[in-house]
Amino acid sequence: MNTLKKHKAYFFLATASSFAYMWIYVHYFHLDYNVSLQCIFKYITTIPCPSCGVTRSIILFLDGRILDSLKLNPLGLLIFPALLIIPSLIVYDATTRCDLLVRAIRNFEIFVNRKAIAIPLITLVLLNWTWNVFKHL
Amino acid sequence: MEVEKADMFIMTNAKFFESHHVPIIRDRLLKADSSKWSVITSLQFHDPTVSLIVSILVGTLGIDRFIIGDIGLGVGKLLTCGGLGVWWLVDLFLIMGATKEKNMTKLNQFLH
Numbered sequence: 049m050n051t052l053k054k055h056k057a058y059f060f061l062a063t064a065s066s067f068a069y070m071w072i073y074v075h076y077f078h079l080d081y082n083v084s085l086q087c088i089f090k091y092i093t094t095i096p097c098p099s100c101g102v103t104r105s106i107i108l109f110l111d112g113r114i115l116d117s118l119k120l121n122p123l124g125l126l127i128f129p130a131l132l133i134i135p136s137l138i139v140y141d142a143t144t145r146c147d148l149l150v151r152a153i154r155n156f157e158i159f160v161n162r163k164a165i166a167i168p169l170i171t172l173v174l175l176n177w178t179w180n181v182f183k184h185l
Numbered sequence: 186m187e188v189e190k191a192d193m194f195i196m197t198n199a200k201f202f203e204s205h206h207v208p209i210i211r212d213r214l215l216k217a218d219s220s221k222w223s224v225i226t227s228l229q230f231h232d233p234t235v236s237l238i239v240s241i242l243v244g245t246l247g248i249d250r251f252i253i254g255d256i257g258l259g260v261g262k263l264l265t266c267g268g269l270g271v272w273w274l275v276d277l278f279l280i281m282g283a284t285k286e287k288n289m290t291k292l293n294q295f296l297h
Binding site: 127156 | 256268
């Protein structure tokens with residue numbers, strides 16, 4: 049990956065993380081748990097998408113209701129650590145002039161691209177999606 | 186490689202690449218060894234139009250990015266509902282170019 053692409057990747061991840069934090073902040077202080085956020089997939093198909101309920105799941109986790117958070121959407125507990133790790137790595141890379149985050153993402157892509165890993169992950173996402181549909185998220 | 190072969194490749198596969206890449210590909214094909222011809226013709230490229238259709242239909246699930254091999258971006262898109270619809274919308278304009286870039290990267294691996 050050349051320097052320009054790396055800078056683009058860092059800019060994209062920094063923007064996405066900031067937006068995610070703002071999104072969680074706004075909904076943590078101003079949203080009732082029962083309010084369902086309409087995603088574009090749900091709006092068009094009326095079926096919840098695999099990540100519907102992630103915001104609510106993170107909010108429940110922040111309130112200490114871990115079991116409820118898991119029941120709502122387990123992906124929330126996967127995204128929350130990522131939201132802690134990604135900005136930390138951006139700051140670390142910016143201060144030490146390393147490319148730890150880019151290398152971590154590249155290794156993750158190589159790891160996930162293997163059939164033995166990809167098939168179980170796809171199955172899990174599909175199962176979680178089916179659960180989301182039955183829960184009427 | 187012969188001029189006829191290079192031109193035939195360009196005529197058949199030009200739609201898979203950015204227009205500014207086509208003259209570069211032709212030059213590299215002409216400089217390449219003839220033994221590479223069978224490998225290069227057997228390469229399967231991703232169709233940018235198919236990527237666009239996939240992006241419109243299931244772009245919110247990141248399938249378009251998975252198809253072209255951007256696993257990281259695909260996972261990101263899948264876990265964020267297509268970036269709350271914004272990323273999905275932006276990708277409708279970017280996906281064809283991204284597919285063509287991926288095709289160029291794939292061809293470059295065999296031309297070097």
